[in-house]
Amino acid sequence: MCGPDTPELAEAAAEGGADLLELGFPFSDPLADGPVIRRAAERALAQGMRTGACLETLAATRARLPETPLVPMTYSSLLEAYGWERFADDARAAGATSLIIVDLPADERADLRRIQLVAPTSTDKRIRLAGERTDGWLYLVTLTGTTGARDGLSPTLAGLVERARTATKLPLYAGFGISTPEQARAAAELADGVVVGTSALEAAERGPAALRDYVKSLRTALDAAAVPA
Amino acid sequence: MLSGTGPESPVPTAASGGGGAGLRPAGADAGQGREGTYGEYGGRFVPETLIPALDELETGWREAKDDDSFRDELDRLGRDYGGRPTPLTLAERFAPGKRLYLKREDLLHTGAHKLNNALGQALLARRLGKQRIVAETGAGQHGVAAATVCARFGFECVVYMGAEDMRRQRPNVERMRLLGAEVRPVEFGTRTLKEATSEAIRDWIATVETTHYLIGSCVGPHPYPEIVRELQAVIGHEAREQILQAEGHLPEVAVACVGGGSNAIGLFAGFLADDVRLVGVEAGGAASLGTGRTAVLHGSRSSVLADEDGQVLDAESISAGLDYPGSGPEHAFLRDSGRAEYATATDDEALAAFRRLARTEGILPALEPAHALARVAELDEEVVLLCLSGRGDKDLEEVLSR
Ligand SMILES: Cc1ncc(COP(=O)(O)O)c(C=O)c1O
Numbered sequence: 001m002c003g004p005d006t007p008e009l010a011e012a013a014a015e016g017g018a019d020l021l022e023l024g025f026p027f028s029d030p031l032a033d034g035p036v037i038r039r040a041a042e043r044a045l046a047q048g049m050r051t052g053a054c055l056e057t058l059a060a061t062r063a064r065l066p067e068t069p070l071v072p073m074t075y076s077s078l079l080e081a082y083g084w085e086r087f088a089d090d091a092r093a094a095g096a097t098s099l100i101i102v103d104l105p106a107d108e109r110a111d112l113r114r115i116q117l118v119a120p121t122s123t124d125k126r127i128r129l130a131g132e133r134t135d136g137w138l139y140l141v142t143l144t145g146t147t148g149a150r151d152g153l154s155p156t157l158a159g160l161v162e163r164a165r166t167a168t169k170l171p172l173y174a175g176f177g178i179s180t181p182e183q184a185r186a187a188a189e190l191a192d193g194v195v196v197g198t199s200a201l202e203a204a205e206r207g208p209a210a211l212r213d214y215v216k217s218l219r220t221a222l223d224a225a226a227v228p229a
Numbered sequence: 230m231l232s233g234t235g236p237e238s239p240v241p242t243a244a245s246g247g248g249g250a251g252l253r254p255a256g257a258d259a260g261q262g263r264e265g266t267y268g269e270y271g272g273r274f275v276p277e278t279l280i281p282a283l284d285e286l287e288t289g290w291r292e293a294k295d296d297d298s299f300r301d302e303l304d305r306l307g308r309d310y311g312g313r314p315t316p317l318t319l320a321e322r323f324a325p326g327k328r329l330y331l332k333r334e335d336l337l338h339t340g341a342h343k344l345n346n347a348l349g350q351a352l353l354a355r356r357l358g359k360q361r362i363v364a365e366t367g368a369g370q371h372g373v374a375a376a377t378v379c380a381r382f383g384f385e386c387v388v389y390m391g392a393e394d395m396r397r398q399r400p401n402v403e404r405m406r407l408l409g410a411e412v413r414p415v416e417f418g419t420r421t422l423k424e425a426t427s428e429a430i431r432d433w434i435a436t437v438e439t440t441h442y443l444i445g446s447c448v449g450p451h452p453y454p455e456i457v458r459e460l461q462a463v464i465g466h467e468a469r470e471q472i473l474q475a476e477g478h479l480p481e482v483a484v485a486c487v488g489g490g491s492n493a494i495g496l497f498a499g500f501l502a503d504d505v506r507l508v509g510v511e512a513g514g515a516a517s518l519g520t521g522r523t524a525v526l527h528g529s530r531s532s533v534l535a536d537e538d539g540q541v542l543d544a545e546s547i548s549a550g551l552d553y554p555g556s557g558p559e560h561a562f563l564r565d566s567g568r569a570e571y572a573t574a575t576d577d578e579a580l581a582a583f584r585r586l587a588r589t590e591g592i593l594p595a596l597e598p599a600h601a602l603a604r605v606a607e608l609d610e611e612v613v614l615l616c617l618s619g620r621g622d623k624d625l626e627e628v629l630s631r
Contacts, residue, residue: 103528122280198511
């Protein structure tokens with residue numbers, strides 16, 4: 001979640017071995033998020049992290065990390081207010097590699113280039129559509145639910161990966177509900193990468209060193225995972 | 230009643246599809262472009278997880294609307310269970326010099342218009358094979374209607390309600406519990422309808438395979454605004470016939486309060502194609518149509534109380550049912566097109582109208598329609614039709630404390 005410490009935290013995550021970083025641009029009513037990310041958004045908004053400040057945070061992060069892909073993750077209302085094209089342009093100018101808009105399914109705003117999400121409930125047809133329209137990689141929502149840590153890896157991920165493989169040749173990154181190194185490793189044996197939100201955010205709240213260590217624990221687990229067939 | 234002879238003038242719907250006498254056929258284009266949109270408003274701004282369920286709901290709705298047995302069952306329930314048609318009452322002492330007709334949705338079973346929508350969606354949920362219903366509520370009237378139909382049809386029922394609303398609408402919390410529903414308090418953010426709606430949607434995201442989301446107003450992602458409007462259109466269609474009978478002509482103006490906008494759109498639906506002025510009344514501190522801007526809230530693009538960054542602002546109203554920063558996309562469209570106008574009433578004006586209706590007519594209105602009542606005196610027109618959307622029992626504590 002964007003905040004004053006984001007550039008430093010991003011650097012720590014990269015040092016820990018993150019290949020890509022999502023930066024949350026907070027929204028007041030984040031429907032896809034569980035309590036941890038929702039509360040983080042509330043705090044960020046209370047600190048004045050509006051669209052302009054988030055874009056500045058993105059640019060400052062880019063200045064520290066010239067190579068790491070950076071992806072703003074947000075909700076439609078921010079783009080509606082800022083201007084959809086203008087948001088995409090300004091985010092790119094500030095160093096964004098792509099965008100994730102959680103409440104913008106593939107058939108809305110087809111012209112806006114972004115990373116598409118698919119879920120276990122998605123039909124094959126929708127997975128194909130998302131695969132055709134996605135920007136670089138496809139985000140697999142591992143479970144039917146909102147963001148937040150879970151006890152185990154979602155059993156629906158395997159089927160989703162299988163369906164997505166027939167729909168696209170692009171890399172598949174799995175997210176939602178992944179928090180422990182064991183879960184990350186199990187997910188990485190199916191998908192091409194894992195996305196960790198809630199637990200990374202909790203680690204970040206304990207500071208850059210804690211975040212670096214946490215990411216490193218995930219990195220180690222992933223490097224030990226068998227590469228997906 | 231849903232069947233029977235209604236006006237033949239077509240009314241707009243968000244998408245094409247047939248319909249019976251109560252569920253009106255699509256016809257005159259209100260300017261909707263793409264499926265599920267009203268001009269630039271509406272759409273589906275929800276996580277991908279929900280899209281297949283919304284597609285399924287849309288298909289199920291189209292089939293149900295065209296199915297005689299669905300319409301017959303809904304008509305029968307509305308009549309034998311709900312008490313439709315609700316009467317039209319001339320309120321001469323409240324509005325001297327005018328012919329003010331109150332459409333008495335307060336006399337519907339459970340005490341508000343919300344039952345019209347809940348009954349229809351319950352039949353739809355049963356058709357779709359769902360076992361569980363999740364709903365949000367503000368004033369508690371929609372929660373009570375949801376709990377009622379769940380008891381009647383044997384669904385498990387979970388209602389999300391803001392903690393502040395649980396305090397100020399306590400009788401309805403108790404009613405829901407007696408009806409067998411689980412009421413889950415929402416303790417963060419505004420602790421009112423906005424947050425309750427978000428939590429209901431989050432629940433639905435996690436339970437979508439077994440659960441129907443029974444939304445309480447003409448808001449949310451497509452096809453909800455259309456479904457709710459069609460299920461509430463019975464208000465306008467009945468009132469149209471009744472006032473023609475009573476006055477021999479149509480009203481000059483039709484007035485209703487607007488929270489999300491469902492009782493208003495239901496009333497307006499009977500008169501959109503006529504030369505009848507349409508006025509919606511919002512709470513002064515929740516004037517999403519009056520002072521809002523285009524933003525995305527709860528799955529659709531509409532006129533919302535939001536700041537210049539698209540962050541949704543808190544609404545503020547004595548009336549829990551109007552205390553919502555959004556409004557249905559069709560209302561935003563009707564406002565832009567000039568077909569309907571939207572005014573506001575303050576808390577104090579609503580309270581004064583509440584007291585006046587009680588003393589002059591012997592009717593305790595809910596605080597929501599009291600906002601509409603507050604604007605009647607200054608209307609230029611003589612023949613006024615007003616939707617008395619609910620009764621005031623739930624509000625006694627709030628009114629007595631002021
Ligand atoms: C009696 C009554 N009227 C009106 C409303 C506002 O809803 P809507 O604008 O959808 O009719 C409510 C909402 O709880 C209500 O209980």
